Amino acid sequence: MGFSNPVYSQKKVVFIILDGIPADVLENTPTPNLDEIAKLGGYTKAYTGGKAGSYSETPTISAVGYNSLLTGTWANKHNVWGNEIKAPNYNYWTIFRFFRDANSNAKLGIYSTWEDNRTKLIGEGLQETDFLKMDYSFDGFEKDTLTYPHDSQKKYIQKIDNLVSYEAAFQLKTIAPDLSWVYLEYTDDMGHRYGDSPELAEAVALADRQVGRIYESIRYREEKFGEEWLILITTDHGRKAEDGKDHGGQSDREREIWMITNAKELNSYFKNYTPAMVDILPTIASFLKIDLPEKAIKELDGVPLIGDISLINANAEIQSGSVKLTWVPIQKTGKVTVSYASTDNFGQTGNVDNYTKIADIDLSAAEFRIPVAELPSGKLKFWIQGENNGVGVWLIRLRLNFAKSITKRNLWIF
Numbered sequence: 083m084g085f086s087n088p089v090y091s092q093k094k095v096v097f098i099i100l101d102g103i104p105a106d107v108l109e110n111t112p113t114p115n116l117d118e119i120a121k122l123g124g125y126t127k128a129y130t131g132g133k134a135g136s137y138s139e140t141p142t143i144s145a146v147g148y149n150s151l152l153t154g155t156w157a158n159k160h161n162v163w164g165n166e167i168k169a170p171n172y173n174y175w176t177i178f179r180f181f182r183d184a185n186s187n188a189k190l191g192i193y194s195t196w197e198d199n200r201t202k203l204i205g206e207g208l209q210e211t212d213f214l215k216m217d218y219s220f221d222g223f224e225k226d227t228l229t230y231p232h233d234s235q236k237k238y239i240q241k242i243d244n245l246v247s248y249e250a251a252f253q254l255k256t257i258a259p260d261l262s263w264v265y266l267e268y269t270d271d272m273g274h275r276y277g278d279s280p281e282l283a284e285a286v287a288l289a290d291r292q293v294g295r296i297y298e299s300i301r302y303r304e305e306k307f308g309e310e311w312l313i314l315i316t317t318d319h320g321r322k323a324e325d326g327k328d329h330g331g332q333s334d335r336e337r338e339i340w341m342i343t344n345a346k347e348l349n350s351y352f353k354n355y356t357p358a359m360v361d362i363l364p365t366i367a368s369f370l371k372i373d374l375p376e377k378a379i380k381e382l383d384g385v386p387l388i389g390d391i392s393l394i395n396a397n398a399e400i401q402s403g404s405v406k407l408t409w410v411p412i413q414k415t416g417k418v419t420v421s422y423a424s425t426d427n428f429g430q431t432g433n434v435d436n437y438t439k440i441a442d443i444d445l446s447a448a449e450f451r452i453p454v455a456e457l458p459s460g461k462l463k464f465w466i467q468g469e470n471n472g473v474g475v476w477l478i479r480l481r482l483n484f485a486k487s488i489t490k491r492n493l494w495i496f
């Protein structure tokens with residue numbers, strides 16, 4: 083018995099980060115479970131690290147990347163620059179907080195080999211996150227050195243990943259939180275220790291089996307309960323080209339990541355362009371129909387990978403005394419509205435910025451120029467709103483002269 087046009091009882095999402103797997107390593111390692119998921123939806127190479135050499139340049143470091151996924155913004159906004167997670171800007175909400183805010187009944191889960199993901203990035207129980215509470219969490223085992231004594235081969239991380247993946251599979255099957263994050267680490271440890279190596283490939287193959295375990299639970303829920311599940315799997319950064327050991331810089335191989343999903347409505351941005359880490363939040367929000375506040379939408383650095391979108395990739399530069407804004411139209415027809423704000427109330431306090439409209443023009447024009455003299459001085463936040471989505475870009479004039487000489491990312495914090 084089958085239904086040609088199923089009515090899904092509920093939509094649910096799980097996203098999985100497998101740490102530090104370069105796209106070329108993934109492609110050269112047999113991963114039958116990931117392949118099966120990609121066959122239903124898609125596989126794409128993608129990038130992290132913000133726009134290299136610009137105000138949004140973001141270190142290709144683990145926690146930095148996770149937070150770009152969680153908040154849909156680059157580090158200049160979310161303000162996590164390293165694994166120490168010193169001072170996140172919690173005005174940039176995580177997908178978990180957006181979901182909880184829009185739906186107080188939403189059930190949130192995290193299954194993770196690194197406790198800081200919950201306590202610092204999600205910021206569970208912090209005043210700054212309005213005491214956001216996860217409904218289900220399974221993590222912190224890396225701090226239990228009696229059960230998991232730390233060995234130099236990082237076998238303890240392999241064991242914890244396995245434990246986490248089993249529990250995630252069990253809870254997704256039996257409890258099925260509406261939104262879950264699974265984080266597995268062992269692949270990164272093998273990368274750091276052995277670089278491009280059989281050990282890294284073996285770790286990738288193991289991660290594939292762990293994902294397979296979780297995917298099996300999803301299939302069970304879909305068949306047994308008629309739920310519609312979105313699964314998104316990605317990595318947080320690549321690795322250095324020379325030996326595959328380290329990461330953190332802006333080389334192509336460090337910036338390159340990948341995404342695998344079962345999503346059925348992947349758009350041409352996913353299929354024909356190179357998506358970014360920051361596109362995952364808008365994708366999840368779109369799938370779950372989370373009503374994001376307008377002021378927060380205007381801060382997002384990503385766009386949805388499913389459904390119709392109008393434009394991508396806004397850029398701003400000064401050319402011959404004018405600010406030149408460009409974008410890439412995805413639709414052939416339609417209009418865009420260009421506006422700007424000269425305040426950063428949102429970043430400072432989470433409050434609204436007032437945008438001034440400066441143009442209504444054809445989407446297909448793909449650019450708009452306005453004399454610098456007609457704009458206020460200081461930092462400007464531009465927003466280009468199309469029919470189906472908008473894209474933003476900042477112009478930070480005082481900093482542009484330094485762009486080429488800057489090597490210390492801290493100089494970009496303001």
Ligand SMILES: [Zn+2]
Nearest residue numbers: 101102144318
């Ligand atoms: Zn990492």
